[in-house]
Amino acid sequence: MSNAKPLEGMLVLEFCQFLAGPSAGLRLADLGARVIKIERPNHGEAGRQIAIKNLRVDGSSLVFHTLNRNKESYAANLKDADDLERVKALIARADVMTHNFRPGVMEKIGLDYDTVKAINPKLVYATVTGYGTVGPWSAKPGQDLLVQCMSGLANLSGDKEDGPTPFGLAVADIVTGSHMVHGILAALLRCAKTQKGAMVEVSLLESMLDFQFEVITTYLNDGNKLPERAAQGSGHAYLSAPYGVYATKDSHISLAMGSFDTLVELLNADELKGYSEAETFTKRDEIMAILRDILSTKTTQEWLDIFEPAGIWSSAVFDYEQLLNHEAYKVLQMDQKLSLDTGEQIHTTRCPIRLNDEKIFAPKPAPRVGQDTDAITKEFNL
């Protein structure tokens, strides 16, 4: 038992599409739950068609394969009365169900929380929406880039003169999916004590506000000053020089923190000697401009050899080629290969959590639409 995965024995039904909800399902699956995607026949969930770089494998996008590995698929048309009855019978046996339909859709289908609670009072029913279920935005499409832009997040990266600079990944989806897992697991814990289920709700907007909790708390208490990014090489709108990225003779270096006085001493820079530690925020742009000039005169490695022994937090800047071929990456064994029925392979990442010093590998590939329908029908007598 002690080596069993923590969620073994848990049954999760995933009615989610796209990224946020399926990323939560993937985490639950990697932690040991059995996750069954409920998909419409033939086309399956819409995320199967959302490709990045136009990459598709076995009829679904590569992204879909990465998000839905280690899951099963049960095809059902929720608008068909017989299919709906079978799904309800499955819900009666489940521990968790998740969906990301817009507010009102599940009520129409007849799988809203109140209805489902009557079938299975111990069920944890989790939803993800764009902007919550109340207020004027509740009907707006909940999409990652839009929420980044509406939540103020796009104003935190890039330089002062740049326009809004979104995070170049689906950060709202991913963070929200992560919060959904927190809510589901906490509700499962309570359920084990009280035998009562729960409704767990998260939204992309609330999660993106939580994601900015440090800087929003600062904004709320500093007289509502809006964030100002550094003129060039900005690493964080609220942090002092030298925090940021600088070009060197051969590439780039990032400088985080450490004693400013030590840095000035190491660089032996007269131009910086007039600045005090206290001015590193107020005169950030001036200081960073001087640093830019100095740092461009040596290679990244030359600087690291000076900074690292002196305790200045600094780093080279890698791209994927440099990182994925580096010993420090390889030793993590962060990757795994999924073998599809077609004979194709997908080389992807694993769950980032280790339990009792063991990494969690789960190379079961994503299912085709309805791949497990017959087996599930039989197993659960649907």
Added chain:
Amino acid sequence: MLPLKDILVVDLSQFLSAPSATLRLADLGARVIKVERPETGDICRQLYVSNVMLNGESSVFRAINRNKESFQADLKTEDDKNKVLKLIAKADVLVHNFRPGVIERLGLDYDTVKAINPSIVYGEISGYGSEGPWAKKPGQDLLLQSLSGVTWLSGNADKGPVPMGIAIADILAGSHLAQGILAALVKRIKSNTGSKVSVSMLESILDFQFETITTYYHDGGEPTVRTASNNAHAYLGAPYGVYETQNGHLALAMGAIPVLGELLSCKALTEYPEPDSWFTQRDEIKDILAKHLQAQSTEHWLSILEPADIWCADVLSWDKLFAHDGFKALQMIQNVKMGDGFEYQTTRCPIKIDGEYLTSSLGSPSIGEHTAKILSEL
């Protein structure tokens, strides 16, 4: 009933990563006791951003450590350590984020703690894992971003590396730690055995890039290429991006290019009927869009695109966002109060359970504020 009621968390961690995990556990109902060394306490107390001080300490500390108690102890003295061990014996969860090797020297490694409390869930965050050439490097967010490849995803093609302007590696690692701890608590109910849960900032920020790293493996190692202008995701086709308008900006997520051409009366866009071209010719499409969208206001474009179900949005700053009814309806801001009566505003937990927001009025503690009370309970 809050879901983690009666769960006791002993938190030896500092800065952001692990403390953000224990904040989540606290909001879900756990009692979180921060163990802090005398005088300085959690170093984050002095980690100022924007030079903003809130009741004598950093606003960042106040945000991360609300809803927690503080127990002062010097883990290097026998007497204090014994008190902490007593606390650990009663705890359900222990959390730390010392660098590899330090916790062993303090004598609070998992094997030692497990001998005292076999059913404890022991959570830890490191920068880079405990193996390999980077294990001893400082686990700091910007350095992690720089090494992980993530700085090549944001900004335009000519920008050089662009860090994400939030401590994303810290926050993701904290979030993953909370997931692992919660899952281990679920397991403990069934099996009555504890677990060790380990997360590293590097593995967490790699997981964050699962899509793009998988793509890198799949396409034979092609470099990441951001668009020349209006980049919002290096791996997505046009129109995905943020565009300048006459009076601000407009975010455009998806939409068929010829349909956008019709809606926006931009004839040049109708000449890209083939969906694959929206990726392969995205620079020129974005250029056309960028020039066209400058001619009118954000409101003008939204009034055309929103009714047509095109995914688009205004780009808001916090002052505009906070003034909007869509934001107010979420009641995302709460007031918290410290032991000395000082009050401040901060955000609440983003999770809603049974239709209720999870709020708590307890502000961040002063160092050792709860030491005497906790000792009397031991």
